[in-house]
Amino acid sequence: MVDLDGTLTDPYVGISSSILYALDKLGHPAVDEITLRAAIGPPLEASFAAMLGGDPVLAKQALGFYRERYAPIGAFENRVFDGIPDSLAALRAAGVRLFVASSKPRVFCEQIIERFGLAPYFDKVHGSELDGRWADKSELIAHVLEYEAIDRDQCVMIGDRRHDILGARANQIKVIAVEWGYGSPEEFGAYPPDTIVAEVSELAPAVLRHLRLEAA
Incomplete structure (x- = not known):
């Protein structure tokens, strides 16, 4: 079995840009590169929860906004x-x-x-x-x-x-x-x-x- 992100491909541009897009849509400040890199690999909803003070509702909203950009653009960056x-x-x-x-x-x-x-x-x-x-x-x-x-x-x-x-x-x-x-x-x-x-x-x-x- 082979992982995808960080193992087969380098997805940093697409994932980081889509995370920042989602945070911006929520009116939340951007996070730093260390936080962005740490979010590559783990389940993303949990990573958003950590960025958003543990709020599960905001994390789900962030995931929805993330996919708005990731699906048509970010997946291929x-x-x-x-x-x-x-x-x-x-x-x-x-x-x-x-x-x-x-x-x-x-x-x-x-x-x-x-x-x-x-x-x-x-x-x-x-x-x-x-x-x-x-x-x-x-x-x-x-x-x-x-x-x-x-x-x-x-x-x-x-x-x-x-x-x-x-x-x-x-x-x-x-x-x-x-x-x-x-x-x-x-x-x-x-x-x-x-x-x-x-x-x-x-x-x-x-x-x-x-x-x-x-x-x-």
């Missing part, structure tokens, strides 16, 4: 990290089944994967639903494992944030953290993955080692 297509191709060539598992709404995930030419590498794209189902990464991973009848011993979660790590741990599967996304050394220290990869070129070999498809 994005770029695939260099080397990702080659890594995915190498895994497919080795017989690995690949699934997107993202807290982002599935409809946006599917559009992004298709737009940026990544669809041929994936068996299926899984994400949250617009009503909030599967936004929690642990629940999403459990859903994908069941839906796809995946053997936990032959599954690895790949992501860049603690939510990916915690979701994998909750479902007793291995987890690889990538350093090119939005996690930090402090985050990975507090929530240790099984493996950390620093470069995209290291990703496919790390996955294959965990799946025992090549020598360690």
